[in-house]
Amino acid sequence: MARIKIVHTTAYHYRSPVGLARHRLMLRPDDSHDLRLHEAFLEVDPQPSLIHWAHDAYDNSICLLEWPASLRAERLRIVSTLDLTHHPDGPPAPxxxxxxxxxxxxxxxxxxxxxxxxxxxxxxxxxxxxxxxxxxxxxxxxxxxxxxxxxxxxxxxxxxxxxxxxxxxxxxxxxxxxxxxxxxxxxxxxxxxxxxxxxxxxxxxxxxxxxxxxxxxxxxxxxxxxxxxxxxxxxxxxxxxxxxxxxxxxxxxxxxxxxxxxxxxAIPVAGGYVGAAGDADGLYVDVAVTGARS
Structure with missing residues (x-):
């Protein structure tokens, strides 16, 4: 088995301040016989006015983010941090x-x-x-x-x-x-x-x-x-x-x-913004995975 830490960073940059539409995140795994989730942290900047967790039609854990209509932002940064233990099944049974x-x-x-x-x-x-x-x-x-x-x-x-x-x-x-x-x-x-x-x-x-x-x-x-x-x-x-x-x-x-x-x-981070088509000024995604066998 392996103890794993995952830091998944998504950052959007805008040329002009924009409004932020609802975002849908698929970033959190569920506990199972082959995976134990010890801790999960979600950092979002700017801070949403509503964070709602739900399960979709396939029972995946989904997070919905919403911001006030009056908010204007030049960037959006979402950082998901997971601490888990993985027990891989190994090759298929005979x-x-x-x-x-x-x-x-x-x-x-x-x-x-x-x-x-x-x-x-x-x-x-x-x-x-x-x-x-x-x-x-x-x-x-x-x-x-x-x-x-x-x-x-x-x-x-x-x-x-x-x-x-x-x-x-x-x-x-x-x-x-x-x-x-x-x-x-x-x-x-x-x-x-x-x-x-x-x-x-x-x-x-x-x-x-x-x-x-x-x-x-x-x-x-x-x-x-x-x-x-x-x-x-x-x-x-x-x-x-x-x-x-x-x-x-x-x-x-x-x-x-x-x-x-x-x-x-199955999009990990999905959402949009309220502004001109040319306001989007770049997307940065980084996933850092560290761990050790135990």
Whole structure:
């Protein structure tokens, strides 16, 4: 297990004083069997008039910030500090941990699970030329010998090996088809590609946003900012996490904060301002993750 401290700083600068619209934050993880949150601090300058905590439709912890309509500010600074202990699950359990019906890939969900995962098993993005469909089928070329865990592991490692990682600070996420055409993307793009590939078989997947720690090898990608990966629902094993950006499996070195159906629903800091279009004068984001094994 690892004791982790995360300091996530987001700072906006404006050329002229502006009003601040409501902001929505997805920065705080929930306690679980593999994560214990000891303390969480949130510093905001200028100070909001209202701070409201809620759970979204996926039970993620959400913070809403509001300021007086009369307020004018030349900057907005949000600092989230987390102190937690992570107990990573390690690699997926052996195949016998899966329900027998899920050992061969692709598989179908039983009548008990299907209503709860059906929307997550649907393709969410257009693939007019069926390029994502074709790319995904290469991992089950020999259907008779396709096994679920090896197929998902191969898909995870293929994305890491075959695509260029390119940091991009602009808003938005590429479609899976765009990532295939470009041969490059960010961690968010790679997570979406794997989700859409898995969903093309009718298998449920979720987008995960959070943080990457122990980036000491010099080979991992996505440190210094928020990170994104996906999780796949496997009967018997539950939700298993896959990070195609780094080839990590089952949550190793990954601190999840939010889980959603789409990437657009998992923005760590979202909001706007009241002013002219040209008033925005820069965005600064920094994530510092420190910790030690215990």
């Amino acid at each position: 195949v016998y941990a899966l329900d027998p019906s899920a050992e061969a890939f692709p598989f179908s969900y039983d009548l008990e699970d299907f209503p709860d995962v059906a929307r997550l098993a649907e393709r969410q993005l257009r693939d007019p030329d069926r390029t994502v469909h074709a790319w995904a089928r290469r991992f089950v070329a020999d259907v008779r010998n396709a096994r679920t865990l090896p197929v998902l592991e191969a898909m995870t490692h293929a994305i890491k090996a075959e695509f260029r990682y390119e940091a991009r600070h602009a808003e938005g996420t590429q479609t899976a088809a765009e990532t295939l055409a470009l041969g490059a993307g960010t961690c968010r793009d790679f997570a979406v590609l794997m989700m859409e590939a898995v969903r093309s078989f009718g298998v449920a997947a979720r987008f995960v946003t959070g943080y990457l720690y122990e980036d000491t090898s010099g080979t991992t990608r996505g440190g210094g900012s928020t990170h994104a990966w996906c999780s796949v629902y496997l009967p018997g094993a539950g939700w298993v996490e896959y990070d195609p950006t780094n080839g990590l499996i089952a949550g190793a070195n990954l601190i999840r904060v939010g889980m959603t159906r789409s990437a657009a629903q």
